[in-house]
Amino acid sequence: MIACIYVWPAVRAMPRYEALRLLAAFHAFRFFGMNFMVAGFVSPQLNSSFAAQVGWGDLIAAVLALLSMAALSWRWSIAIPVVWIFNIWGTLDLLNAYYMGVKNGDPGLMGAGIYVPALYVPLLLVSHVLVFMILSRPRSAEQAA
Numbered sequence: 001m002i003a004c005i006y007v008w009p010a011v012r013a014m015p016r017y018e019a020l021r022l023l024a025a026f027h028a029f030r031f032f033g034m035n036f037m038v039a040g041f042v043s044p045q046l047n048s049s050f051a052a053q054v055g056w057g058d059l060i061a062a063v064l065a066l067l068s069m070a071a072l073s074w075r076w077s078i079a080i081p082v083v084w085i086f087n088i089w090g091t092l093d094l095l096n097a098y099y100m101g102v103k104n105g106d107p108g109l110m111g112a113g114i115y116v117p118a119l120y121v122p123l124l125l126v127s128h129v130l131v132f133m134i135l136s137r138p139r140s141a142e143q144a145a
Contacts, residue, residue: 003126011130016137020083021072023131027065027090032120033058033097036113043109050100057093064089084135091128094121 011019035041036051064086071079101107101117110117 003130007126008130008133011134016134017072017075017079019134020131021069023127023134024065024068024072024083024086026127027086027124028062028069030058030062030065030090030124032116035116036110040111042111042113046109046111047100047104050104053100054097057097061086061090061093080135083131087128087131087135090124091132094125094128097121 011022014022034055036046037055042051064082068079068083068086070076071082076082098117098121101110107114107117
């Protein structure tokens, strides 16, 4: 609801590159998922495959977000394709992590990391949807704004 009422009207009114850069900046902090690989952050019984996939997937998403921000800032000709790659990867990574987390079963194994899927991931998913909405807007609507 907050995204619909406050965030979407604001980013929709911004120039395309600036709106995409702002939303990508939020994903530059996806390194939080790397914490799942830190000893003591999660239970030793947590599946190490899960921790590795979450950690490395988030790191790749963060690097792609930073690359998107650079491409948008410097107006590279490949900026929009880079943002598409970042957004598709980031969305699939989050969905995969959710799937694997449900398959794992016991949220108590996440220890201090429980805040990541409980608080941060929903915000990331909403921002991915906003990026898809901006990317799929027709150019005429963008110019009218």
